[in-house]
Amino acid sequence: MTEEFHRIRRLPPYVFAEVNAAKAKARAAAEDIVDLGMGNPDSPTPPHIVAKLVEAVQDPRTHRYSMSKGIPGLRRALAGYYDRRFGVKLDPETEVVATLGSKEGLANLAQAISSPGDTILVPNPSYPIHQFGFIIAGATARSLPCTPDDEMLAAIDRAVKHSVPKPTAVIVNFPSNPTAHLASIEFYRELVKLCRRHELFILSDLAYAELYFGEVPPPSVLEVEGAKDITVEFTSMSKTYNMPGWRMGFAAGNPRLIAALARVKSYLDYGAFTPIQVAATAALNGPQDGVAEMRRLYRERRDLLVKGLRQAGWEVPSPEGSMFVWAPIPEKFRHLGSVEFSKLLLARAKVAVAPGLGFGEHGDGHVRIALVENNHRIRQALRGIRSFLQGDNLAPALQGSDTPALQGSDTPAEAVKESVTA
CATH class of the missing domain: 3.90.1150.10 (Aspartate Aminotransferase, domain 1)
Incomplete structure (x- = not known):
């Protein structure tokens, strides 16, 4: 013992x-x-988001169990954000799931799609849950270079040829935590082409999508034609709206992967507290100043x-x-x-x-x-x-x-x- x-x-x-x-x-x-x-962002959550939370929590109907995959209005709001920001169309019913932060979403997807002995390709260094979410699920992580360039693509190609069993998925995170690297849409095009050829899933962590300092906003891998066939992307309210303690995030993309995540989540939680989901909807749909x-x-x-x-x-x-x-x-x-x-x-x-x-x-x-x-x-x-x-x-x-x-x-x-x- x-x-x-x-x-x-x-x-x-x-x-x-x-x-x-x-x-x-x-x-x-x-x-x-x-x-x-x-x-851990130190700025307050914008007042209109807090006001919506207070308003929603006054209604006792919101105190009951919520929906594990997220209330419909919140999933529609996330789909609307992707349409405005990236020009990506998402079906709120089959291609979006609300998560308790992107960290929980990644860990639960790892449980849904990996088995003991599976191999996942992970940049090194990277945010710990990218590797250890899959290790907890019984899989093995194989390291990749952390820069979004030809070196990473070549390492993915080598890993497919020399790993037994063949890798299941590759994780990318740009803008990156911790390295702050940004990826171009050209890199994502090559990544999607490579992963489609090798039948690898792409799991993209886009938690820092709105935290950029140049003129060109960071792209989503889902902007690439055909990416949705193999990709799920995770986003978060934590940094964009200064809502880290609210624990509100999303997974979006491939319907098969989204369904697998939703099924695992249905056994584990009833979703975030409904007033938090209502306030998150107001954040996505409201003023972006x-x-x-x-x-x-x-x-x-x-x-x-x-x-x-x-x-x-x-x-x-x-x-x-x-x-x-x-x-x-x-x-x-x-x-x-x-x-x-x-x-x-x-x-x-x-x-x-x-x-x-x-x-x-x-x-x-x-x-x-x-x-x-x-x-x-x-x-x-x-x-x-x-x-x-x-x-x-x-x-x-x-x-x-x-x-x-x-x-x-x-x-x-x-x-x-x-x-x-x-």
Whole structure:
């Protein structure tokens, strides 16, 4: 009875837990930590969406069980969004399912379409549920390059030829969490052509569709002719409308995959609370001024953070989308790996970031910095980082002589790295 459960054995220790524990310890000691670790929007949900929720919750009929696949008005609203934004026609009855956030939708689709021994192709690094949703379902994940280019396409082609059994599906996520890469419609055309030829499903995570900083909005893979024959795409209200805690997302696309997801969900939940679905409908159908303001806010924060880091001597790329800066660890600290560097940054600069190892072993040379604090707090973080980078911080911190936030770690960085790789 002491043996660990099979599915739990396949999950490595949660990498972010180490930094979170150090962060909690520092805050318990009354240290002021600027938290740029979790992609948790700090802006309020637009007032008209909140007002619709309050209005709906006053009606006692909305307190009963809802619909697992989403109320009809919400599914029609999502179809309307796809038509306006991407020129994609969706049948709200057969090609749309409302989910409890895109994370839940991905995990439940994994349960619906994969079996023990199946192989799924996943970019590395990528958002953890992309890989571990399928690992929990018993499948095996095979890593792909994370950039939307010929290298990724060639890796997919190789994987089909050299994997036994042949892969079932490929996951893409652009704008990407954590790397902030954007894909072009030309890349999606080649991806669809390749996956149709190899009979692979495409599972696209488009949670950051509206968080872009250039003139051209990111496309949907469903815009490509024939993509719907093999594709399901996941979207979310969390970032677009500052509704992360509301847990409202969608899956849209291939009717067979949508039906499989809906069938699994019918056994697991009765859908989101109806007033939340009503308010989400109002968000999709109502004024979109808040979305443009959200983009402006994140662009301003991006520019402030990237400029400040570069002035401090930390060269980081400026992302064209998402709410993250994917920052290569400075050369002086690269040998530490992302977990130890993140803890060092927390202890010395009083800034929390997400270690890249948490997104896959190929992310270990980076940290992810989220644009989730206001300009004043970002400037505070930059002052701490500048002082840290320009000081002699390395040796004392590694010795742990006066660094409470670095002590008491249960899992050394190399052990975590090995467990994630396994």
